[in-house]
Amino acid sequence: EVQLVESGGGLVQPGRSMKLSCAASGFTFSDYYMAWVRQAPKKGLEWVASISYEGSSTYYGDSVKGRFTISRDNAKSTLYLQMNSLRSEDTATYYCARHPLLPTTDWYFDFWGPGTMVTVSS
Amino acid sequence: DVQMTQSPSYLAASPGESVSISCKASKSISTYLAWYQEKPGKANKLLIYSGSTLQSGTPSRFSGSGSGTDFTLTIRSLEPEDFTVYYCQHYNEYPPTFGGGTKLELK
Numbered sequence: 001e002v003q004l005v006e007s008g009g010g011l012v013q014p015g016r017s018m019k020l021s022c023a024a025s026g027f028t029f030s031d032y033y034m035a036w037v038r039q040a041p042k043k044g045l046e047w048v049a050s051i052s053y054e055g056s057s058t059y060y061g062d063s064v065k066g067r068f069t070i071s072r073d074n075a076k077s078t079l080y081l082q083m084n085s086l087r088s089e090d091t092a093t094y095y096c097a098r099h100p101l102l103p104t105t106d107w108y109f110d111f112w113g114p115g116t117m118v119t120v121s122s
Numbered sequence: 123d124v125q126m127t128q129s130p131s132y133l134a135a136s137p138g139e140s141v142s143i144s145c146k147a148s149k150s151i152s153t154y155l156a157w158y159q160e161k162p163g164k165a166n167k168l169l170i171y172s173g174s175t176l177q178s179g180t181p182s183r184f185s186g187s188g189s190g191t192d193f194t195l196t197i198r199s200l201e202p203e204d205f206t207v208y209y210c211q212h213y214n215e216y217p218p219t220f221g222g223g224t225k226l227e228l229k
Contacts, residue, residue: 004165045209045220061217095166107213108156110177112166 002026002111004096009116012086022079022096022113029077030054033099035109036070036081038092046092049081050099050107064090086120093117124148124212128221134229137200143224145193145210154214157186157195160207160223169208170195197226 008020020036036048049070050059058070069082079096094116097109125148135141145155153173158166168177170186173193183198197204205228210221 044222045211047218047220059216097166100171106154106171107216107218108168108171108211109158109166110168110171112168114163114165 002098004098004111004113006094006096006113006116009094009118011119011121013122014087014120016086017082017084018086018118020081020083020094020096020116020118022081024077024079024096024098027098029072030074032101033104034070034072034079035097035099035107036079037095037097037109037112038090039095039115040089040092043092047107048094051079052104083118086118088120091118091120123217123219124151124214126210126212126219126221128208128210128224130224131222132225132227134227135200135205136229137202139200140196140198141200141226142197143195143208143210143226145188145195145221147191147193147212147214150190151212151214153189154212155186155188155193156211156213157184158209158211160209162206166209200226202228 003025005023012018035050039045051070055072067085071080096113098111100110127146129144155173157170160166169180174186185196187194208224
């Protein structure tokens with residue numbers, strides 16, 4: 001059974017950093033592109049970032065480019081999101097999501113985690 | 123970026139009825155469209171991709187149609203577990219973007 005479980009969320013002050021993790025199981029992690037998607041309170045879904053199989057290629061939404069870094073450790077089947085210079089508008093539930101196996105150009109998400117809440121506030 | 127507009131935002135129906143949810147793209151996205159179901163406390167579930175292809179495990183009462191800019195998610199013979207929130211998402215180009223969501227409520 002495919003499982004994605006996020007962790008690392010919580011309350012953080014504006015301007016500080018936080019690192020999210022997503023533990024994957026039930027599939028060969030290194031075979032899949034992975035992504036982070038977020039949802040601010042009472043708002044819709046927003047794609048944040050994606051990463052290729054080995055991590056050599058990364059892609060970011062404009063709202064987080066230059067502040068967030070997506071990475072992965074295939075040996076640990078874990079996805080990460082390093083978030084720096086956090087702003088109040090980054091307050092959201094952050095979801096780990098899996099891209100479909102093929103084709104790699106199809107950027108929808110076939111499995112999601114339950115999410116971890118990040119609150120940026122002083 | 124491609125803007126995705128869902129309508130209606132809220133929809134009330136009764137079990138056994140059929141409903142349709144619209145998703146419009148600000149430019150043509152061919153059939154690069156996915157539909158998701160969101161339930162409180164649970165992981166989002168992919169229902170449909172490529173506009174009309176049911177993801178494994180999606181009940182056959184769900185169907186998707188459309189191409190270009192206009193898409194529809196139809197749910198026939200509503201079951202109690204179908205009353206929740208639905209999102210569309212395009213993936214025709216970078217970046218992928220989502221619709222604002224449609225909440226299906228019990229009448």
